[in-house]
Amino acid sequence: MARYQQIIEELILTGGRHLTAEQIYLRLKESHPSLVLATVYNNLNELTRQGKIRRISLEGFPDRYDAPTRHDHLVCTVCGGLTDLPLPDLTEWIEQQTKTPIEGYDLKIHWVCPKCRAAQGTTA
Amino acid sequence: MARYQQIIEELILTGGRHLTAEQIYLRLKESHPSLVLATVYNNLNELTRQGKIRRISLEGFPDRYDAPTRHDHLVCTVCGGLTDLPLPDLTEWIEQQTKTPIEGYDLKIHWVCPKCRAAQGTTA
DNA sequence: TCTTAGATTTAGAATAATTCTAATTCAAAA
DNA sequence: TTTTGAATTAGAATTATTCTAAATCTAAGA
Structure with missing residues (x-):
């Protein structure tokens, strides 16, 4: 099924x-x-x-x-487009900082992607 | 107004x-x-x-x-509850890793909050 | 004071992603 | 072949949020 x-x-x-x-x-x-x-x-x-x-x-x-798979994402604040970004795993660092076991995390990095950056230069 | x-x-x-x-x-x-x-x-x-x-x-x-204010959040995967967590600012580290300027980031850490952890121990 | 203009609020309809419900279909086991 | 339980289908329902148009308010100008 x-x-x-x-x-x-x-x-x-x-x-x-x-x-x-x-x-x-x-x-x-x-x-x-x-x-x-x-x-x-x-x-x-x-x-x-x-x-x-x-x-x-x-x-x-x-x-x-x-x-x-464990990886993070770049999110374009203009078009919403997603790009993979394999930063090092922060789990251990976070657990050391918080002194608490965690289940995982979600890291979204805000940027303006190259395409939108170029478009901004054109219009603004 | x-x-x-x-x-x-x-x-x-x-x-x-x-x-x-x-x-x-x-x-x-x-x-x-x-x-x-x-x-x-x-x-x-x-x-x-x-x-x-x-x-x-x-x-x-x-x-x-x-x-x-710049701070991160613990999100309970059971009840959805939010807890403030002031981890060190990762902006510079991320920019070094990616070699790209960023606008900011959003870090949500998944855990089971103490209340839900206790409740789990009771039922499971 | 009266009028006008612009912005804000109000009321409620509309939207859009997602979930829910009930009926139907399906696949495997008996 | 019949039964059973799960998956799929169809479409209604839900829910957070946005939109639209009318009403209201504020401040400025005449």
């Missing part, structure tokens, strides 16, 4: 990174016309719960889904 | 931290019965734009509003 779980996972891990639920739905609908958006959400929730994928929540934009 | 801007700002900075728009609305409605939720949102957006308050987005919970 879980007819769609595997192809959704594969699409997220290899077919395109940082996809939204709707993008996943539209891509898979081509080859699986009976697929429905609610099924995509169901599977995304299940995969996230199992730790096979990672959900990235962004202010003002729909959630995106990513590989669960 | 901006009749409500100041009292909203004051409530966020001093009257209670990590409040939602609705909590702010309910508290102020007592003393200002004509106040409407849309006005709260308008003012929260304006205050955020001006950098006088900070918006904190949490997965699955409404946004909360906080003082704009």
Whole structure:
């Protein structure tokens, strides 16, 4: 069962990174016309719960889904675009600072991506 | 003008931290019965734009509003509760690592708060 | 004082992402 | 072949937030 779980996972891990639920739905609908958006959400929730994928929540934009490998993200404050950023793992440092065990963390770095920086130079 | 801007700002900075728009609305409605939720949102957006308050987005919970001082947050993965955590500023370290100027960052640390940890021990 | 102009607030409809519910379908086991 | 439980489907519901248009207010100018 879980007819769609595997192809959704594969699409997220290899077919395109940082996809939204709707993008996943539209891509898979081509080859699986009976697929429905609610099924995509169901599977995304299940995969996230199992730790096979990672959900990235962004202010003002729909959630995106990513590989669960440990890495951080640059978020463009202009276009909302996401870029992977593999900074060193801060877990131990945080636990030393807080003197408390933690489950993990979510680090989003705000920048203006090169494309938007160029566009700013043009208009401003 | 901006009749409500100041009292909203004051409530966020001093009257209670990590409040939602609705909590702010309910508290102020007592003393200002004509106040409407849309006005709260308008003012929260304006205050955020001006950098006088900070918006904190949490997965699955409404946004909360906080003082704009630089600090990080512990987020309980069980109850969603927020706790302030003043870790050292990582901006310079991140800029060294990425070799790119950044605008700031958002660091949320996932833990189980003491209250939920105790409750877990009880039930599990 | 009266008028005007601009901004703010109000009221409530609209939006959009996501979840929920109930009915249907499916796959495997009995 | 029948049963059973889980997954999918369809579409309604939810919820936080935004939007729109009308009403209100404030301050300035005549």
